Amino acid sequence: MKLGIDIGAENTKVAIVKNGDVLSLVSVGTGSEQYAAVEKGIKQALEKIDKSKKDIKQIKVTGVGKKAIPDITKEEVNEISAAAKGALFFFPSSRVVIDVGAEEARAARIDSEGKIKDFAVNEKCAAGAGSFVEAMAKALEIPVEELSKIALESKKKTPMNAQCAIFAESEVVSLIHAGFTKADISKAIHDAVADRIAGMARRAGIEKDVVVIGGVAKNIGFIDALKRALNMDILVCANPEYVGAIGAAISE
Amino acid sequence: MTTAKTEFRKWLEYRWTSPDIDWRKGNVISGGIDIGSVSSQAVIMVDGKLYAYSSMRTGSNSPDSAERALGWALEDTGLNGKDIRYIVGTGYGRINIPMAKKVITEIACHALGANFIYGSSVRTILDVGGQDVKAIRCDEKGKVINFIMNDKCAAGTGRGMEVIAELLEVPIVEIGERSFKVERNIDPVSSTCVVFAKSEALKLLRGGMAVNEVLAAYNQAMAIRIVEVLERIGLEREFAITGGQAKNIGLVRRLTELLKTTAVDSGELDPQVAGAIGAALFAKAIIEKSRQSSK
Numbered sequence: 001m002k003l004g005i006d007i008g009a010e011n012t013k014v015a016i017v018k019n020g021d022v023l024s025l026v027s028v029g030t031g032s033e034q035y036a037a038v039e040k041g042i043k044q045a046l047e048k049i050d051k052s053k054k055d056i057k058q059i060k061v062t063g064v065g066k067k068a069i070p071d072i073t074k075e076e077v078n079e080i081s082a083a084a085k086g087a088l089f090f091f092p093s094s095r096v097v098i099d100v101g102a103e104e105a106r107a108a109r110i111d112s113e114g115k116i117k118d119f120a121v122n123e124k125c126a127a128g129a130g131s132f133v134e135a136m137a138k139a140l141e142i143p144v145e146e147l148s149k150i151a152l153e154s155k156k157k158t159p160m161n162a163q164c165a166i167f168a169e170s171e172v173v174s175l176i177h178a179g180f181t182k183a184d185i186s187k188a189i190h191d192a193v194a195d196r197i198a199g200m201a202r203r204a205g206i207e208k209d210v211v212v213i214g215g216v217a218k219n220i221g222f223i224d225a226l227k228r229a230l231n232m233d234i235l236v237c238a239n240p241e242y243v244g245a246i247g248a249a250i251s252e
Numbered sequence: 253m254t255t256a257k258t259e260f261r262k263w264l265e266y267r268w269t270s271p272d273i274d275w276r277k278g279n280v281i282s283g284g285i286d287i288g289s290v291s292s293q294a295v296i297m298v299d300g301k302l303y304a305y306s307s308m309r310t311g312s313n314s315p316d317s318a319e320r321a322l323g324w325a326l327e328d329t330g331l332n333g334k335d336i337r338y339i340v341g342t343g344y345g346r347i348n349i350p351m352a353k354k355v356i357t358e359i360a361c362h363a364l365g366a367n368f369i370y371g372s373s374v375r376t377i378l379d380v381g382g383q384d385v386k387a388i389r390c391d392e393k394g395k396v397i398n399f400i401m402n403d404k405c406a407a408g409t410g411r412g413m414e415v416i417a418e419l420l421e422v423p424i425v426e427i428g429e430r431s432f433k434v435e436r437n438i439d440p441v442s443s444t445c446v447v448f449a450k451s452e453a454l455k456l457l458r459g460g461m462a463v464n465e466v467l468a469a470y471n472q473a474m475a476i477r478i479v480e481v482l483e484r485i486g487l488e489r490e491f492a493i494t495g496g497q498a499k500n501i502g503l504v505r506r507l508t509e510l511l512k513t514t515a516v517d518s519g520e521l522d523p524q525v526a527g528a529i530g531a532a533l534f535a536k537a538i539i540e541k542s543r544q545s546s547k
Contacts (some may be wrong), residue, residue: 009451032455032458032459103448103451124443124444124445125405125444125445126445126446126447126448131447131448131451132447135447163404163405164404164405164406164446165406165445165446165447166406166411166412166415166446166447167383167406167411174312177312
């Protein structure tokens with residue numbers, strides 16, 4: 001049995017994998033104590049399948065907080081290769097993996113073995129990551145899940161600059177005053193993030209098939225917008241937020 | 253019971269009239285209105301001297317903000333709007349100022365306004381506005397030679413500092429002083445993005461860092477960000493800062509330390525009014541030119 005940990009800015013994910021089967025998945029809030037979050041995640045993941053630490057052969061860690069747990073494991077896997085391994089686990093046809101998390105986004109072009117051919121990263125700006133959608137949901141006072149759903153209801157092109165999440169907050173307020181519906185604004189928000197992510201992915205190069213992973217892959221409004229922005233179909237697996245942790249678990 | 257929400261991000265709104273000038277004896281009365289993304293100013297000049305001005309928060313629409321700012325600047329002066337021969341509009345909302353006969357970019361207005369406030373030896377102006385940062389190079393007449401601007405990202409702008417003021421619940425006027433009330437060296441927050449800096453600041457607070465220390469961390473990060481903008485255009489002395497954040501000593505002192513230079517002191521004048529002063533000076537030049545040609 002192998003265990004993979006992905007310490008993200010917002011959530012810490014734990015995956016337990018055995019002979020190509022995912023046995024247990026757990027996500028806990030990272031908070032300010034990364035070490036405590038990891039311990040809690042491992043405990044819960046083991047409890048779920050009624051196993052103990054001694055059943056685990058190998059522990060590997062990835063994510064922004066990967067250096068925070070030297071007492072548990074020093075076996076680090078970089079985020080891009082964990083994403084590549086994880087994506088291929090679900091879709092052997094994966095050639096581009098786009099990982100969109102709360103505070104960063106990455107795109108990697110890979111071969112069938114998971115070797116990285118090129119990659120691009122955004123960790124500097126919220127407008128190209130999940131935080132942007134969260135900030136906008138807050139400005140519109142609706143939950144992210146609802147915001148993502150209503151985007152599909154709009155057919156309109158709504159004018160929005162939205163190059164910065166802070167400026168976009170006031171833009172959203174003006175759009176409401178100007179009479180745009182929340183659905184229209186939601187579509188504009190998701191188009192804005194998708195355009196940024198698509199631009200980043202193009203820097204790494206686009207090849208079929210494109211797979212999107214990370215927590216933001218659950219956002220249907222975003223996936224819909226990204227399909228439009230890249231003008232192609234996109235693959236998303238169930239539980240896309242765990243792909244990094246699974247990738248770390250199965251890394252050699 | 254009513255509760256008022258304190259708005260920590262706002263600068264003081266106020267008006268001012270010169271006690272030394274009688275506009276009735278004036279020859280050229282000109283006006284400048286600067287409708288910024290965050291604040292608006294109206295300036296009235298008599299023969300090129302500063303006579304009256306107002307500074308307030310920008311409302312939800314530009315014409316209304318312009319009306320209110322000018323009305324307030326005129327208050328108790330005995331002057332009427334129609335006594336002002338020519339008004340130039342500038343700033344983010346400049347295309348929507350009904351009483352302005354001409355619109356001039358805020359770049360040109362800030363350069364000319366800085367020349368008035370800080371003197372003709374100013375060659376580099378940093379304008380830290382509500383939603384943008386501009387670095388302007390100008391000549392001894394306050395004419396723009398070159399400029400660069402960041403208006404794509406809130407990092408380094410007044411808006412970024414407002415977000416921190418609200419988060420920490422510290423009035424914007426106190427931020428500078430308080431950011432120096434720390435007893436150890438504080439590293440800047442690592443993120444350029446204001447959204448990320450905000451979550452970093454929250455983490456620091458939860459980790460036990462004092463509010464003043466977080467202020468130091470953010471001011472330092474903002475100064476570093478602005479230095480990057482200035483380095484792209486090159487700094488020639490004298491150096492002057494305009495805009496609301498020119499009043500934040502926490503930013504100004506850290507910025508000039510990083511740049512190993514000093515910034516010219518604005519004296520009694522409010523550096524936030526530079527754009528409207530520049531606009532009023534352009535208006536004065538237009539009046540004089542039209543009088544000359546009609547002679």
